[in-house]
Amino acid sequence: MFTPPKLLRISLLLLALSTPVAVTHAQNAPADPANQSMPDDSSKAAFVEYMHTNFRQDRKMLAWRYDRYQALLNNKDMTREKEKKAFLLTAREEFTLERNKPRAYEHAFLDIGYGVTISGPHLVMRMTSALDVQPTDKVLEIGTGSGYQAAVLAQLSNQVHSVEIIEPLHERTKGVYQKLVDAGNAPYQNVSLKAGDGYYGWEEKGPFDKIIVTCAIDHIPPPLLKQLAPNGIMVIPVGPPGKQTLLKVTKQVDAEGKVTISRQDVYNGRLSVSFVPFTKAEGGTWSGKGNH
16 A cells, blocks of 8 residues: 555654663763773872862862872772772762761761761771772672762772662762762762662672672671672671671682682781671671571
8 A cells, every 4th residue: 555755754753752762871871990090199289289170179178188098008008009099089078977077088987877987098998909899890888878988999890889778878878979970970870779688788780799898797698608709809897896807708619619718807917897787677786696
């Protein structure tokens, strides 16, 4: 049957409008950490000028960040260029409560509400360095908290997944990330956030090349070990309340499928750490006494 050209054009238009189309949102595309240049760290003045010019960040905060950067280097909490860059590019003050912004770069845990804290810069960077994150690593964080640790990881990997058990804190941090992404902070597009019990990880997103746990427990959760990829690394504080050993856990799988788990004290016995407890969704805390 002959269809007049005008009717044919209308039919084709209607067909196009009724056919599902895959849409790619550029703002949601993962940012490549390798594309970001190392800031000029040759001097405080040079760093402040570089960051203020390129990112319009507050000069006073930048000066404090540089001072803490020098302390981190002196303490050998980070030695590789990539972790140095991650610290310098991440505005810690964005993840603190307003009243604590002047203390953002102190060597201290800071209250963020809900009975939890943001870890001090030295511990954050020591844990980050122990992970040795590669640009294409899939990373899982247990305990999003303020979002600062995930933000540092987002400067290193384009696939960061983070789980927070306190739902109102999760919602607040999600809002912080959205605000930062809307302001043009591309690396934070690399972070996916979820509210849930971190003991069980994030199975549908696994396996993970790297896992970092920012709450204390007296054993290594089996679900997290299961979700750790072969040759993967987990950094986790393990031990009694108030005094944990920061462990670097490596999972190796041989050709026959035999799994070997090795543990190393990140601080080599020189220092213990103290994190908030690993809480359960139904209340209470996780321990090795019949909870797994």
